[in-house]
Structures are given as C-alpha cells and as structure tokens.
Amino acid sequence: SQQGEEDPQALSIQEGENATMNCSYKTSINNLQWYRQNSGRGLVHLILIRSNEREKHSGRLRVTLDTSKKSSSLLITASRAADTASYFCATDGGGTSYGKLTFGQGTILTVHP
Amino acid sequence: DTAVSQTPKYLVTQMGNDKSIKCEQNLGHDTMYWYKQDSKKFLKIMFSYNNKELIINETVPNRFSPKSPDKAHLNLHINSLELGDSAVYFCASSPVGYSSYEQYFGPGTRLTVT
Numbered sequence: 001s002q003q004g005e006e007d008p009q010a011l012s013i014q015e016g017e018n019a020t021m022n023c024s025y026k027t028s029i030n031n032l033q034w035y036r037q038n039s040g041r042g043l044v045h046l047i048l049i050r051s052n053e054r055e056k057h058s059g060r061l062r063v064t065l066d067t068s069k070k071s072s073s074l075l076i077t078a079s080r081a082a083d084t085a086s087y088f089c090a091t092d093g094g095g096t097s098y099g100k101l102t103f104g105q106g107t108i109l110t111v112h113p
Numbered sequence: 114d115t116a117v118s119q120t121p122k123y124l125v126t127q128m129g130n131d132k133s134i135k136c137e138q139n140l141g142h143d144t145m146y147w148y149k150q151d152s153k154k155f156l157k158i159m160f161s162y163n164n165k166e167l168i169i170n171e172t173v174p175n176r177f178s179p180k181s182p183d184k185a186h187l188n189l190h191i192n193s194l195e196l197g198d199s200a201v202y203f204c205a206s207s208p209v210g211y212s213s214y215e216q217y218f219g220p221g222t223r224l225t226v227t
Contacts (some may be wrong), residue, residue, distance in 0.1 A: 031213055042117070042203055042218035043156075050213070086154060092213075098168045099144055099207055101216065103156040 006089060006107040014112050019076040021107040023089030024069075030092050032065060033101065034074050037086045046074075046087075081113045116140050117219035119204050125225045126194055134189045134222045136204030144168075145187035146205040146216065147179060156203070162187055163209070191224075199226045 007022045023032070031050045035043040049056045049065045049072065056063045062075040076083055086108050090101040117138045126132055138145060146169070147159040161169035162181040176192045187204060204219040 033215060035218075037154075040221075042220045043205075043216075044218070045215035048213070048215055088156065098163070099146065099161055099209075099214070099216070100158055100169050102158075105153060105155050 006087070006104045008107060009105070010108045010110070012110045012112065013079060015079060015081055017079055017111075019079050019083070019109055019111070021074045021087050021109070023072045023074070023104055025072075025089075025091045025102075026070065027091075028094035029067070030094055032063075032072050032092075033090045034061075034063060034072075035088045035090060035103075037088065037106070039085070043088065076109075079109075079111045081111050083109060084111045085109060117204055117206055117217050119202075119219040119222050121222060122220065123223050123225075125227065127227055128194055128196060130194050131190070131192045132194060132224070133191070134202055134204075134224075136187045136189070136219055138185055138204075138206040138217070138219075140206055140208075140217060142206040142217070143184055143209050144207045145181065145184070146207075147187065147189050148203040148205060148218075150201040150203060150221070152200070160187075160189075194224075194226045196226050199224055 033048045034046040037043045047058050060077045065072045086106040088103045088106045090103045120135045144163045146161045150156045159173045160179040164184045165181045178190045181187045201221045201223050203221045205216040207214040207216045
C-alpha cells in the first residue's frame, strides 16, 4: 500500500483563495517532502519538513507536520492560476532509506482566474 | 542549462521490442533514480544509483536493466516490452543518496507500447 495518500484527490478554487491539501502516511519518517507537477512536466520540489519540525514556510507555502497523527498539510495562500498543478507528498520511510521516497497519488489543484 | 535531461521525450514502440531511455544530470549529484508514473499518476521508484553503484532495486521485472556509465548518467534499458510498461518514466538526482535531500526530476519519457 502507498506510504503517502493525499486528500482531496481534486480541488477547484478561484484565484486569490487559499488551497489546503492533506497527506497521511503509515510508517515513521525522517522527513516529508512536497512536490508539484505541472501537466506533462517533471516534479519540482517545493518544501521539505523534518520529523522534528511542526511547521515550515516558503513564500506562499505553509507546511505542517503532525507525526503523532502521521499527517501533513500543504497550504497555498492567495492562489494564482499558475498554481494549477498536481501536488504530491513524499515520505522516506524512516531509518536509512538511501533516498527512497514513496509518493502518494497526489491532489490535482485547479485555480480558476 | 537543463539540470536533469532525458531522451527521448516520447517513445512509441511495439510489444516485444527492446528500447533504452537516457538520463543525464549536470548538477554534480552523486545519486540518480528512475521512477515510473502510471496512468493514475502514481509514482513509484524503480532503481537508484549512488556514484555508479546500485543501491535501490525495487521489485521490477528483470526486463528492466539500469546502467550507470558514470555518476552523471543513468540509462534504463527495457527488453521485450509489454503493454503494461506503458507509462511515463522519470529520472531524478539528488546530492547524496539520503532522504534528507530534495530530488531533481527530469521532464519524463512517455513510453507507449502498442
């Protein structure tokens, strides 16, 4: 089964609104990462949060991590049409994972102008 | 200027053929990966090489064989292609093969087996 699972599977909002995506995982982790994938393109790293961190910010992105609930959320504030993409969380499974990341199936975000 | 590049971008071939996908990174990273993304966008790691040494080898049919001639290149050769191999294959790299580093992805190779 997948390590990371995103919720919702699809999200449609208007420009200027905030978008929140959630990720749940099953095992322990060293860190959790969020990636964005525009249609027909490769994944782009957004943010990494370590297991001992609870919140991290990067520009309009805010990521939270709750290791007790094995969950994370990605908040995009003041969304723009250019934020339209699929968003994936990825976890490393804890221990020495040698870079092995397990991805969820992603949240498809559509931001309408 | 492209950090991680893959060729070809599209590959259409018939069942039973053998094909290769090439990947190159100019970031000076030690570790490279191959991922497969299926039609439902599920992304799964296949292989990882650290400085030309295989370190991750997931449950992948042995028709798939990675080759790393040097740490900047990781190629994927697929023998006897099957319909189920149709997917988008992504190459990625990271500074070292530990989880605490972000991975840089190539643009993907869309493989269609007919």
